[in-house]
Amino acid sequence: MTLVPTLELKPYTTIRKKRELPVEGIVHVKENAMVNAAQCIASAKLPGSLYISRVSDELGLSHSELSQVTLVEEGQSVNEGALLAKKVGLFGLFSSEVRAPKGGIIEFVSEASGHIGIRGEPKSLELLAHIPGKVVSVIPKRGVEIEFSGAFLQGVFGVGGEKVGTLLTLDISSGEIVRPDHIPEDCGGRILCGGCAPTIEALKKASANGAVGFVTGSLTDHVLNTYLGYELSVAVTGNEKLSMSVIATEGFGIVSIGERFLEILKKYSGREASLSGATQVRAGAVRPEVCIAHTDVIAPSSVNELEIGSRVRIVRYPYFGELGTVTGLPVDVQLVESGAKVRVAEIETSGGKRAVVPRTNIEVL
Amino acid sequence: MKRILVTDCGSTTTKAILFEKLSQGWRMTGRGEAPTTVESPVADVTVGVRNAFEELEATTHSKVTDGASTVPIAKEVVDMYLSTSSAGGGLQMAVGGIVKDRSAKTAARAALGAGAIVLDTFSFDDGRDEFERIEQLRQIRPDIFLLAGGTDGGGVQQVELAEMIRAAAPQPRFGESMSLPVIYAGNTVCSEEIKRLLSQTSTVACAQNVQPNLENENLKEARDLVHELFLTHVMSHAPGYKKLLTWTPKPILPTPSAVGNMIQEFANRAGVTVLCADIGGATTDIFSAYKKLDGEIAFSRTVSANLGMSYSIGNVLAQAGIEKIVQWLPYAIDRQDVKDRIRNKMIRPTTIPQNKEDLWLEQAVCREALRLSYEHHLYLTQETSKRKRGGIADIFNQNTSFEHLDPMMLDIVIGSGGVLSHAPRRIEAVLMMVEGFGLQGITEIAVDSVFMLPHLGVLATVSPEAAYEIFEHDCLIRLGVSVVPVYPKNFSGNEVATVFFNEHEIGSVKRGKVELIKPIAKIGVLKIIPKSSQISVGREKGKPYEREVQVGSEGILLDGRNRPIQQPNNEKIIFESVGML
Numbered sequence: 001m002t003l004v005p006t007l008e009l010k011p012y013t014t015i016r017k018k019r020e021l022p023v024e025g026i027v028h029v030k031e032n033a034m035v036n037a038a039q040c041i042a043s044a045k046l047p048g049s050l051y052i053s054r055v056s057d058e059l060g061l062s063h064s065e066l067s068q069v070t071l072v073e074e075g076q077s078v079n080e081g082a083l084l085a086k087k088v089g090l091f092g093l094f095s096s097e098v099r100a101p102k103g104g105i106i107e108f109v110s111e112a113s114g115h116i117g118i119r120g121e122p123k124s125l126e127l128l129a130h131i132p133g134k135v136v137s138v139i140p141k142r143g144v145e146i147e148f149s150g151a152f153l154q155g156v157f158g159v160g161g162e163k164v165g166t167l168l169t170l171d172i173s174s175g176e177i178v179r180p181d182h183i184p185e186d187c188g189g190r191i192l193c194g195g196c197a198p199t200i201e202a203l204k205k206a207s208a209n210g211a212v213g214f215v216t217g218s219l220t221d222h223v224l225n226t227y228l229g230y231e232l233s234v235a236v237t238g239n240e241k242l243s244m245s246v247i248a249t250e251g252f253g254i255v256s257i258g259e260r261f262l263e264i265l266k267k268y269s270g271r272e273a274s275l276s277g278a279t280q281v282r283a284g285a286v287r288p289e290v291c292i293a294h295t296d297v298i299a300p301s302s303v304n305e306l307e308i309g310s311r312v313r314i315v316r317y318p319y320f321g322e323l324g325t326v327t328g329l330p331v332d333v334q335l336v337e338s339g340a341k342v343r344v345a346e347i348e349t350s351g352g353k354r355a356v357v358p359r360t361n362i363e364v365l
Numbered sequence: 366m367k368r369i370l371v372t373d374c375g376s377t378t379t380k381a382i383l384f385e386k387l388s389q390g391w392r393m394t395g396r397g398e399a400p401t402t403v404e405s406p407v408a409d410v411t412v413g414v415r416n417a418f419e420e421l422e423a424t425t426h427s428k429v430t431d432g433a434s435t436v437p438i439a440k441e442v443v444d445m446y447l448s449t450s451s452a453g454g455g456l457q458m459a460v461g462g463i464v465k466d467r468s469a470k471t472a473a474r475a476a477l478g479a480g481a482i483v484l485d486t487f488s489f490d491d492g493r494d495e496f497e498r499i500e501q502l503r504q505i506r507p508d509i510f511l512l513a514g515g516t517d518g519g520g521v522q523q524v525e526l527a528e529m530i531r532a533a534a535p536q537p538r539f540g541e542s543m544s545l546p547v548i549y550a551g552n553t554v555c556s557e558e559i560k561r562l563l564s565q566t567s568t569v570a571c572a573q574n575v576q577p578n579l580e581n582e583n584l585k586e587a588r589d590l591v592h593e594l595f596l597t598h599v600m601s602h603a604p605g606y607k608k609l610l611t612w613t614p615k616p617i618l619p620t621p622s623a624v625g626n627m628i629q630e631f632a633n634r635a636g637v638t639v640l641c642a643d644i645g646g647a648t649t650d651i652f653s654a655y656k657k658l659d660g661e662i663a664f665s666r667t668v669s670a671n672l673g674m675s676y677s678i679g680n681v682l683a684q685a686g687i688e689k690i691v692q693w694l695p696y697a698i699d700r701q702d703v704k705d706r707i708r709n710k711m712i713r714p715t716t717i718p719q720n721k722e723d724l725w726l727e728q729a730v731c732r733e734a735l736r737l738s739y740e741h742h743l744y745l746t747q748e749t750s751k752r753k754r755g756g757i758a759d760i761f762n763q764n765t766s767f768e769h770l771d772p773m774m775l776d777i778v779i780g781s782g783g784v785l786s787h788a789p790r791r792i793e794a795v796l797m798m799v800e801g802f803g804l805q806g807i808t809e810i811a812v813d814s815v816f817m818l819p820h821l822g823v824l825a826t827v828s829p830e831a832a833y834e835i836f837e838h839d840c841l842i843r844l845g846v847s848v849v850p851v852y853p854k855n856f857s858g859n860e861v862a863t864v865f866f867n868e869h870e871i872g873s874v875k876r877g878k879v880e881l882i883k884p885i886a887k888i889g890v891l892k893i894i895p896k897s898s899q900i901s902v903g904r905e906k907g908k909p910y911e912r913e914v915q916v917g918s919e920g921i922l923l924d925g926r927n928r929p930i931q932q933p934n935n936e937k938i939i940f941e942s943v944g945m946l
Contacts, residue, residue: 022499023532046496052463052489052522110520117489117522125496157712221704233683234482234671235711236457239504252708281676281712316716317706317723331423338724339789342717343420360400361716 007154007287007363011264012298015152015291016136020143021127031138035129035146037164037274042127042143048120051102056114058098059087063114070116072106079103084116130162131274132293150293151264155215157252158277158288159228159237160245163191165212167292169269170194175256178216180205187211191273191290193265197254200226207244213275214246215265215290217257218321224252238278238286245277247288250313255321258313260365268292306364312347316361323365324349366444366828370429371820372414373620374401374450374609377646377675377714378783379410381417382820383429383443384835391831393839395429396815397421400715403603410450410605411612436612445827446613449819450603451620451645456595456670459507461487461526463514468523468551471576472513475550475584479591481509482671482680487526495529502533508599509591510535510545510567512559515552517577523551527559534566537599544568546594550575550587570594592668615826621650623822624781625666628652630825630833631841632662637776640802642735643818644782646675646714649734651742653770665770669738674784675714678730682707685733693729693800695937695946696722724789728797731784735801743770773806773851774904776912779841781813788812791844792881792919792943799847803928806903807848807891809914814842843917845881848893849924850874852900861925862902865892865911874923879942883920888913891921 025044029035055070056063069085072078078100086097100118107117133148168190172182178198184190188210196217198206203223206214225231228240249258273292280286306312310326328346334356335341342358349355372381379402383395397420402413415437418430431439438446458481462468469488476483484505487498502510510530514523530547537545549559550572560569572587610617618626624643632639632654641652649672654664671680682690687700690707706726710716718724780786780798788794794812798804817840825832850862861874864882867889871882874893892911893902903910922943926934940946 022496022503046499048495054464108522110522115520115522120494123494123496157708220701221708222701224708231683233680234677235679236484236505239501251712252705253702279712281714315713316709316719318720320709333424337720338718339721340717340724340787343423358717358719361719 007156008152008289009154009258009260009264009365010152012150012294012296013152014147014149016145016147017131018139018143018145019127019129020139021125021141023125024141025125027138027141027144029135029138029144031135033135034133035135036132037129037272039129040126041129041135044125046123046125048104048122051100051104051118051120053084053098053101053116053118054114055085055098055116059085059096061087061114064111066109066111066114066116070109072109072116074106074109076106077104078106078118128164130164130276131291132272148291148293149295150291151268153261153264153290153292154287155247155249155261155289156287157219157235157237157281158245158247158279159224159240160213160242160277161238161240162274162276163212163245164272164274165189165191167191167193167265167269167271167273169262169266174217174259174262175254177254178202183209183211185209191215191275193269194257194262196250196256198223203227203244203246207242211244213273214244215257215261215275216246216248217250218253218255219246219248220254221252235279235281238276238280240277242277245275245288247275247277247290250321251315253320259323264292265290268294306345306359306362311365312345312362313365314347314349314355314357314362316358319349319355319357322349322351322353322355324355327354329359368443369824369827369831370418370438370443370446371824372417372446372448373623373816373819374410374414374448375620375645376451376648376673377401379413379417380816380820381414381421382815382817383421383425383427384820384824384831386831390838391834393815393817393835395421395425395427397424403605408604409608410603411608412605414448414609438612445615447615447820447823447827448609448613449618449620449623449823450606451648456481456509456591456599456648456668457484457505457507458482458509458511458591459485459487459502459505460511461513461523461529462551463520463522463526464488465490468514468520468576471582471584472511472550472587474582475513475575475587476511476591479588479595479668481591482677487529489522489525498529499533502529503535506535506537507545508537509594510547511587511591512547512549513551513575513587515555515574516579517553517574519552521552521555524555524558524562527562531562531566543598546570546598548572548587548590548594550590568598615823618819618823618826620645620819621666621668623819624650625652625664626822626825627818627832627836628654628779629662629664630829631836632664634833638770638774639777639779640739640770640775641779641781641818642738642785642798642802644731644734644738644780644784645673647673647677649673649738649782651738653742655770655774665742667738667742669734669741672734672738672741674727674731674734674782675710678707679711681730681734681737684737689733690729692932692934693732693936694725695940696725698722698726727784728788728793731797732801735797736803739802743772771904772802772804773901775804775806775808777809777811778802778804779811779813779818781816781818783816786813786816790945791842792945795844795847795919795922796939796943796945799849799922799924800930803930804847804924805849805851805928806901807846807893807910807912807914809843810845810847810917811841811843814840843915845917845919845922846891846914847922847924848874848891848902849926849928850893850895850900850902851928852876852897854927856897856899858896860896861900862896863894864921864923865894866890866921868892871921872923874925876925876927878925879939880923881920881943882923884916887916889916890914
């Protein structure tokens, strides 16, 4: 038996996640407390932004001449538009000036750089639980570790950050391309699920109608780049400023949403779910995920071992996206069409075809 | 010692090889590979290593493991276990400086020059609020942060960026207890203050200021430090490595260092100019060794950390563009389909092509990854040469030879990495290297037979003779020789050069055509006579050029396409010309 890479797809499990502030702050919950996804568990006061005004450059002076034209002092409070520096030209004519781009406190006046720095108002940052569960430990001044029980599903690729919404399964088949007419007019706060390869119009409509998440079988490269507004170069995502995060369960192209994935989403349609589109396809990989809290305890499935009878998904052309059952695992390497000699698995696909596939091209379900 | 078991833990695949001393000498006697398992849910490199051992045992029917022991090497069978690793994948960095278009940009150039993917560039005028920068830095989890800012004796605001790093305290991708390596390469006046600020959260190393004054950049020391920290801090903290270290009595060598060892050894012993490309899943390493005018061997290595065949394949697509990739396909295919397939390889890096169409698509991407990495290598090595010429005497000495790798004078190119070493037909590897590198002149082409250069490089640390014996006998597979004259764009003749092998005319290079000739003799003197004084086949334009070559398994490829290869390039005809279709 061989362990093969796979994605987590657990109808019921218990996981722990750390939730931490980016800076030290105040933790608002105690150990053993139960939290909900939208609950603020910690907060921090962050220093305001530092705005730099390049005074010497703007006035055409050398850096060391800054003090001769500066009208403010370090520590002084200024409003947006306040006069920071003024240079008077020959005979008092042609004066030029620099005004504060934002309000705040003058933090530095640097003759080394010719810059004046203004520190804006402090800002507050709230950290939400994102997943419901029990606080199992508190990290002082930083955050908590939350224990979550329920369904835990990983997609293969996603974009967009953390979102919490209500699951809504679309009324389409798993292999149908999602078009704008499949998108409900009112999907505020919903995580839409189903189908595959949504058109860009469908994604835009869902986003415009208030959906916060979209879980589907696949994306096309074109739609992804259009949705993002740029061409993705490396598979490191999660920080895109998107009102709706998107997760593909299978990959790129036109591939039906995974049947077990959809089955679980359907079962809990109408329930609240926590979703993250973050993906990092490298060592220490991060995959996009959906967490649905529930208490329907379901026995864990067996370890992901490849053996005769295993249900598998083929993840490479020419059978990409097809599901099947392993019928044979020849020990010796075999020649495949590309000319390579590799170890293979014999698979009977759901459509009744017999396929011989490199073992590296299958995932155990 | 009679048996040594060696693994290379790549970013995609872990390869195990068994070397044995037989009556005829040291040989490779077994091999097995399995997906690397540093990713969750396994997150333990040793699982992939054990799987590779199992594959080796299954294919060779010999036992190398001891299942009962925590150290799974069968001591009664294997005398020593060694390993190399690049499973940390490519190098991902964040950089920072005071102003976006000045010090931050210089820092980015230094990081890019070191072969990094720059995940983000932080500066005070990057349009973000400070808390957003802090949050972003925590999210992206760079391997290394390069902080610059201020000329020497100039600006000091970069100290605030150090405060940002301290506030974010980003967790590196590997090693929960490890602190983020930070390289400070800014105004030297602030070095101590920045070390002090970051002492609790980071490991700070200082390099010379990348911008000591407004006129000059000084990137080399920062670049070297980036390479050093990547090898020592990042790679060694990948999941499971602590356990793996207990299995071997020797340090785990970074894969590029091991390959470099072997290439240098070869260049020194054979006295040849060598170019070697090791194309992996996340990175492409280019090695070159050539003889300088003073007779010394100059050795260079560059890492294109964002050009690879799986994790970084999307970046090859982004950098090269779809048209550059599809030009190498011998069949018509929808552009969108190509992009989707490339993206699927990106998100499922361990899959392999099952049919020819899919195989040739990966090979097309490989050509572009080689091209881009080679350009990067030439740019960086030439830049290094220029900087070394910086003295006053050189300004007046206009005759100083500009020493660098001359593509026309390459003796041999060696391809390594799965896509080249495992190409099902060897001629496919020949074409990938001829077209990817845009080879010129007379160049012998070889591959690392089953991607064992890393294994031999680490073996050489305990037995250099054994390593070189295996290199010559089992590793270096000579595939062929390419003959590529370079001629002016307006050259209108049909024949570009006449080709002789062991003094017999064997053909001619025809403008725009490709032909494969298979002489009976495998070693001989290849002589090329150009048809015009404007055509180069060696160092001197218009002059005949000859040298001894080993023909290899595939023969002599006469390539009449000018360099760079002109568009439109009909790859279907090229495939037919060499018998692939």
